[in-house]
Amino acid sequence: MKTTEYTMTERDAKIFNDLVAFLGEDVFDERQGDGATRKSEAFLRMIWDARSVLEELGARDGARSQGE
Numbered sequence: 001m002k003t004t005e006y007t008m009t010e011r012d013a014k015i016f017n018d019l020v021a022f023l024g025e026d027v028f029d030e031r032q033g034d035g036a037t038r039k040s041e042a043f044l045r046m047i048w049d050a051r052s053v054l055e056e057l058g059a060r061d062g063a064r065s066q067g068e
Helices: 010-026 043-058
Strands: none
Touching: 010 043
């Protein structure tokens, strides 16, 4: 497996944080029989994983990214 170091700027972190917040609040990927919408377990796991990455970078909820 090839590993590469990536750099995330403060702007990148804000965009990623905004996207994860939008997905967590306003986007649903399943429709129930009564017409209600919800998030599937797989979708929720992806959102939680993305939030975890942001937290590791110190970029969640307005915090600055590492090295900024």
